[in-house]
Amino acid sequence: MTKTLRAGITAIGAYAPAKVLTNDDLSKFMDTNDEWISTRTGIRRRHVAADDEFTSNLAVSAVLDMQRRYGEEVLEGVDMVIVATNTPDAYFPSTAAMVQNYFSLKAGAFDLLAACPGWVYALSVAQAYVESGICKKVLAIGSEALTKLIDWNDRSTAVLFGDGAGATLVEAVEEPFGIKSMILGADGEGGKYLYARATGKSLLDGTEITDHVYMNGREVFKFAVRVMNTSTIEAIEQAGLNSADISLFVPHQANLRIISAARERLGLPEEKVVVTVDEYGNNSTASIPLALTHAVDGGRIKSGDNLLLVSFGAGLTWAASVLTWGGTK
Ligand SMILES: CC(C)(COP(=O)(O)OP(=O)(O)OC[C@H]1O[C@@H](n2cnc3c(N)ncnc32)[C@H](O)[C@@H]1OP(=O)(O)O)[C@@H](O)C(=O)NCCC(=O)NCCS
DSSP: OOOOOEEEEEEEEEEOOSOEEEHHHHHTTSSOOHHHHHHHHOOOEEEOOOTTOOHHHHHHHHHHHHHHHHOGGGGTTOOEEEEEOSSOSSSSSOHHHHHHHHTTOOSEEEEEOOSTTHHHHHHHHHHHHHHHTSOSEEEEEEEEEGGGGOOTTOHHHHTTBOEEEEEEEEEEEOTTOEEEEEEEEEOGGGGGGEEEOSSEEOTTTOOEEOSSEEEOHHHHHHHHHHHHHHHHHHHHHHTTOOGGGOSEEEEOOSOHHHHHHHHHHHTOOGGGBOOOHHHHOBOGGGHHHHHHHHHHHTTOOOTTOEEEEEEEETTTEEEEEEEEOOSOO
16 A cells, blocks of 8 residues: 655754844834833834845754754755745845755755745645655745834834744655645735835825835734634644644734634633744744744644644735644654
8 A cells, every 4th residue: 555645844943133122122213112012912022134134044044053953964855945935135036046055955946925824835835745746855944034124114013023034844754743734825805904015006095105014903913813713723624633632833923912812712721822922023934933943942842743833914815734743853
């Protein structure tokens, strides 16, 4: 009997820039305060890329962290590099090709844009490559230098975002490990609620804009709470599990209130959710792989654990997945 090939995450690594801005730091140059930010979002600090630090540098640092954890040979045989990002160094070439070049990999490389759920989308592509036999070892990275797109005069968005990167290696694992479900969705009708474009007219009201992040926070909040609920339930069902089978919930780190609403709806206790939004803010595609790395470092994930991942963002897009951790290096 031929065995079904199942893809899983076999190695991880993460990086956050050294520079940190606290809520109090922000209140020194914009009309905001720690109380407003922390009660509405749960964010206390965010890591900010240096002027000469770009998305490719953050991605490379996350992969170097992976090598530090598993040895340099961890990259041997990598045949595809995918970087999920909203903030590539350039329109082209891809950030993934820069990573490929840095590590001299004999691999294909491309970037993937699906807003904050980009890394989960990259995981789904890596899964498809591995399970179809097209690739054997895929480096799926989420890397973001979002603060370079922030309008520091717009307090309603500037306080929310941060920079960082998380790297994962995806390859075939033995049953019972690996990715058990994958839910992907988009609703372009809501594109006007969260976007950044180089120049031109606002998608919201037609006014002239520059290359900054624009957001209707209330609409995004409502969408996020709705889609976090529906997609997590679908992902658990598709995996053939119940929420009681979930060992750890690793959601996109945008807002503690959104995370708590989803956790409560799933009936999960607080100790089963990973929260890093207080330290990093929303670093988009980096948030889940970075949170995963924290959970591993904190001894919160063991082999055989069922992890529930979910993300939402501009597009509007969303993604959720259940995977059984292990079968790892
Ligand atoms: C952005 C968000 C935190 C705002 O919270 P909220 O409770 O909806 O707050 P409101 O938008 O109603 O704003 C309330 C007031 O605070 C003010 N305000 C906005 N940003 C502020 C800040 N940084 N500091 C102080 N006051 C601020 C507003 O101007 C408004 O004042 P007004 O009532 O006098 O007009 C919330 O809507 C949210 O988290 N949305 C989802 C965003 C998200 O996750 N985006 C990323 C998706 S990947």
